[in-house]
Amino acid sequence: MPYLKIKNMRLPISKNYLPGLFILFLFLNACKPTPQKLSESEVKDFARQLEESIKRGNGDFLDEALDEDAFLEHMKLPDTREARGLRKEIKGKLDIGKKIAGAISDQDQYAYVKHYQKDGTYHLIFRLYNTKESSLNYHDYELLKSEGKCRVADIYIYLSGETLAETMRTLLAGFFNAKGKEEDDYMRQMNSLQEIKRLMQRGQHADAKKRFEQLPESIRRTKPVMLYDVMISSGLPEDQYTEAIRKYRERFPSDPNINLLMIDGYYLQKDYVKMLGAINTLDSQINKDPFLDFYRYLSYNLLNDTPTGKGYLQRLMKRMPDFQRGCQELIVTEMQDKNQAQVDSLVKLYRANKKFNQAELDNILSTFD
Numbered sequence: 001m002p003y004l005k006i007k008n009m010r011l012p013i014s015k016n017y018l019p020g021l022f023i024l025f026l027f028l029n030a031c032k033p034t035p036q037k038l039s040e041s042e043v044k045d046f047a048r049q050l051e052e053s054i055k056r057g058n059g060d061f062l063d064e065a066l067d068e069d070a071f072l073e074h075m076k077l078p079d080t081r082e083a084r085g086l087r088k089e090i091k092g093k094l095d096i097g098k099k100i101a102g103a104i105s106d107q108d109q110y111a112y113v114k115h116y117q118k119d120g121t122y123h124l125i126f127r128l129y130n131t132k133e134s135s136l137n138y139h140d141y142e143l144l145k146s147e148g149k150c151r152v153a154d155i156y157i158y159l160s161g162e163t164l165a166e167t168m169r170t171l172l173a174g175f176f177n178a179k180g181k182e183e184d185d186y187m188r189q190m191n192s193l194q195e196i197k198r199l200m201q202r203g204q205h206a207d208a209k210k211r212f213e214q215l216p217e218s219i220r221r222t223k224p225v226m227l228y229d230v231m232i233s234s235g236l237p238e239d240q241y242t243e244a245i246r247k248y249r250e251r252f253p254s255d256p257n258i259n260l261l262m263i264d265g266y267y268l269q270k271d272y273v274k275m276l277g278a279i280n281t282l283d284s285q286i287n288k289d290p291f292l293d294f295y296r297y298l299s300y301n302l303l304n305d306t307p308t309g310k311g312y313l314q315r316l317m318k319r320m321p322d323f324q325r326g327c328q329e330l331i332v333t334e335m336q337d338k339n340q341a342q343v344d345s346l347v348k349l350y351r352a353n354k355k356f357n358q359a360e361l362d363n364i365l366s367t368f369d
Contacts, residue, residue: 036144036145036146036148037145038122038143038144038145038150040115040122042145042150043115043122043124043143043150044115045150046065046124046143046150047112047115047124048112049061050062050065050112050124050126050141051110051111051112051126053097053101054097054100054101054104054110055110056101057101057102057104058097058101059095059096059097059098059099059100059101059102060097060098061097062096062097062100062152063094063095063096063097063098065097065149065150065151065152066094066096066097066151066152067144067146067151067152067153068094070144070146070151070153070154071094071153071154071164071165074153074154074163074165074166075165075166075168075169076165076169077169096155096164100128103130104128104130105131105132106355107131107132107324107357108128108129108130108131108132109127109128109129109131109323110126110127110128111126111127111129111291112124112125112126113125113126113127113138113286113289113291114286114287114288114289116287121142121143121144122143123140123141123142123143124140124141124143125138125139125140125141125286125289126138126139126141127289127291129291131324131325133234136260136263136295137157137158137159137260138157138158138159138260138286138289139155139156139157139158140155140156140157140158141154141155141156142154142155142156142163158256158257158260158285159227159257159260159261160223160224160227160257161223161252161255161256161257161258162223167223167224170222170223170224171190171222171224171225189215189216189219192211192214192215193215193225193228195211196208196211196212196228196232197228199211200231200232200235203235205232205233205234205235205236206236208232209229209232209233209236209240212228212229212232221251223251223252223255226247226248226251226252227248227257229244229247229248230244230245230248230261232244233245234264238268241268242265242268242269245261245262245264245265245268246265248261249261249262249265256285259278259279259281259282259285260278260282262274262275262278263275263278263279263282263295266278267302272299272302272303273303275299275302276296276299276300276303279292279295279296279299280296290315290316290319290320291316291320291323293312293313293315293316293319294312294313294316294323294325294326294329296309296312297309297310297312297313297316297326297329300312306333310330310333310337313326313329313330313333314330317330321349322353322355324353324355324356324357324360327346327349327350327353327356328350328360328361328364330346331343331346331347331350331361331364332364334346335368347361347365
């Protein structure tokens with residue numbers, strides 16, 4: 001078994017998977033951008049700048065790169081008076097970059113994984129890993145070129161299984177279908193979702209759950225809100241968390257986010273073979289992320305196959321030597337195997353990395369004194 005918090009790992013649920021999801025009034029004037037072609041070098045340079053800006057805690061680069069016109073086109077809003085009136089409110093108010101940057105600590109990751117082309121359009125995949133919550137998510141950026149610059153048209157959120165534009169359209173559908181008093185009711189429900197989010201961020205998950213259950217069933221059964229219930233329940237006893245996952249999976253059995261969601265679900269069910277299968281399928285969806293070797297290591301340890309797990313951990317550290325949690329786990333594994341020379345070498349590398357938490361290493365080493 002791994003030394004660290006495997007019993008509480010609740011792996012993939014990121015409480016920041018959709019920054020600012022429930023902020024209403026997020027529309028803009030529609031205008032098709034002039035199509036231009038991106039080069040691979042421009043895409044790589046954009047990925048580097050995005051990664052560096054988020055690491056510095058600055059979300060301005062991403063916020064300025066969002067092409068609001070293209071985003072609105074993806075939302076496919078109705079041609080109604082309400083939609084036209086709200087379109088003017090979105091400019092400069094999404095603040096996706098600021099919310100991502102503000103939610104990531106020095107120990108977390110927002111890392112570029114790869115770029116690829118689909119139907120002639122470039123995409124970037126970024127990994128979001130929260131160390132404290134042991135949460136994993138991926139963001140797939142759809143890119144375009146406008147006015148000579150690389151811009152973002154939309155973001156596919158792996159945990160939600162849809163783009164940010166699609167999620168916002170789902171949440172706002174009730175508003176556009178409402179009239180008179182119904183509009184006021186819908187606004188109150190959106191405010192309730194904001195309050196639920198604030199309670200969850202303060203760690204008041206039980207109170208957030210109570211407020212969630214007061215929402216109308218028509219809102220509770222929408223895809224983004226049911227996924228929000230899963231996030232709320234991740235801070236509650238495991239039986240409630242398991243039940244929230246079960247309900248979501250039952251309602252959306254073929255959703256593309258199921259593999260990411262069910263890594264945690266299978267862990268809670270103690271079905272570690274299926275957990276490993278979900279990890280491998282997710283890796284195929286992304287078309288390879290070396291970071292998932294860490295999850296394979298956890299799975300094989302739960303299956304009591306320590307040698308195989310160690311092999312994946314060693315491969316992970318060759319590819320990602322700056323991953324603190326992986327380095328800690330490998331040190332513990334080598335100590336358990338009484339490979340003192342390897343322990344000394346790893347400890348030296350750990351000490352040399354100023355970003356690593358040295359107090360945590362001291363605690364690990366003292367455990368084996």
